[in-house]
Amino acid sequence: MTAHAPARGPLMDALDRVAIRGGPLRLPLCDHCGEIAWPPRPVCGRCHALDRPAWTEIGADGRVQAVTLLHDLPRAHAMRLPVPIATVHLDFGGEVIAFTHVNVTYGDRVAVRAELDRSGRAVLVAAPRGSGQPSAAEVRESLGLAMTPKSVALYGTDAQIATILEGIGCTVFEQDGIGTPVDGALVLLRAFEPIEVGARDARFGDLLLATERMADHLRAASAGLLKKAGHAPVTLIAAIPDGALAPLPGDGGGAAAAAAAFSLVASARQRLRPHGVRVVTLLYDDSAEAEALAMSIPELCGATREYAALGPRAEAALAGWSADPLGFERVRDATFGTEEQGPP
Structure with a gap:
């Protein structure tokens, strides 16, 4: 039986935007105690501050603490089953759970980044560091985040x-x-x-x-x-x-x-x-x-x-x-031959 996709809230939508932009890893961080609020939540899990954690750039490197296999996922993620997931202790502090490569084991050094899965949903992916390890592209391919159509x-x-x-x-x-x-x-x-x-x-x-x-x-x-x-x-x-x-x-x-x-x-x-x-x-x-x-x-x-x-x-x-999806009407560009129009 295939699991149904959970409802997506505004906090996970923010992670979607992080993945779309690429670049350094950003995760929600409590302003009061510095705890990484992962999975994203409106209340800090450590100090219970009610201020919504701010999305902050943090270091992507960490070490794998545990690895297991998921044999069922919401169909919307469109990944190849079974899917390996790892608990990663970040050098910055705190832990996250991320999808990874089947060859990744306990103690491996990894770099974590936000990626869009094939349905457009953001997920965390941990790619191993070091020579002889699968590359980030190989990790994406193994998870089904990338494919070559036949x-x-x-x-x-x-x-x-x-x-x-x-x-x-x-x-x-x-x-x-x-x-x-x-x-x-x-x-x-x-x-x-x-x-x-x-x-x-x-x-x-x-x-x-x-x-x-x-x-x-x-x-x-x-x-x-x-x-x-x-x-x-x-x-x-x-x-x-x-x-x-x-x-x-x-x-x-x-x-x-x-x-x-x-x-x-x-x-x-x-x-x-x-x-x-x-x-x-x-x-x-x-x-x-x-x-x-x-x-x-x-x-x-x-x-x-x-x-x-x-x-x-x-x-x-x-x-x-x-x-600006809502306000955009026309881009100012020589190829258009017109002036930019938009909201005042």
Whole structure:
């Protein structure tokens, strides 16, 4: 029987942000007694101070005090079972429990960092130090936090992308309507020629059909991924024109379709995450070629981020949106040819 994922509170959401940013390890620390509040909790476990512990940069190094194997995990974590976990006494002081490599034993020196699992949830991972030990990348691979897809389903793409993927050893299923179990899937919304808002243009009907078709493709791709999600890491990649976040002047119609697709993908992420399917939104601009789209699939399947960009304009749009998702309207950049607009 598979355990259900526990509810996520604001304290664990803070750890998600630590993992997304990368860099030094940060954990909640009591301002009164200096105790590491792990797992995160609103009250200090040592002095019982009611002030919420502050997230503080601490040293990542420590020594393993105990190791065991977990034979059951919430499906949303999408890790390979059994999963080795270690109790680590940090040099900074205090102890944490972290996922680790099966070769790690009592007394080993390790470095602890926050990583996103394949469902976008933050976990602590302890990678061993020293020569002859598994590298951090090998630890991630052993846990199922990274993977190389052997089978991929493609929706809305052309034959060139399939040919490139087959050339690197992937088995490709195009427009698969029966939900074949696969490691990864790419759903592509193609960019349209600019259509001004208010224009009497028959292509508006095409935009509606394209958005509806993408919704159908997301459902079909999800079906195949869900069949494999309980047993191996799987990833759904949705490629959307960058107009979803930063529409070019005179392209209100295409931007509206892309924005609708962006919201569709966000909804799919929330629905599929508890079942172990990681959903990635890939923004692309008109500089992105078929080869770049094809090669993004193994790269994103091996990563843990939920948003990515192809092309300088798409990268600028994603950076602006990531910095201020609610207030972002347009990034000031020469490629847009417009001025920045946003909240006062």
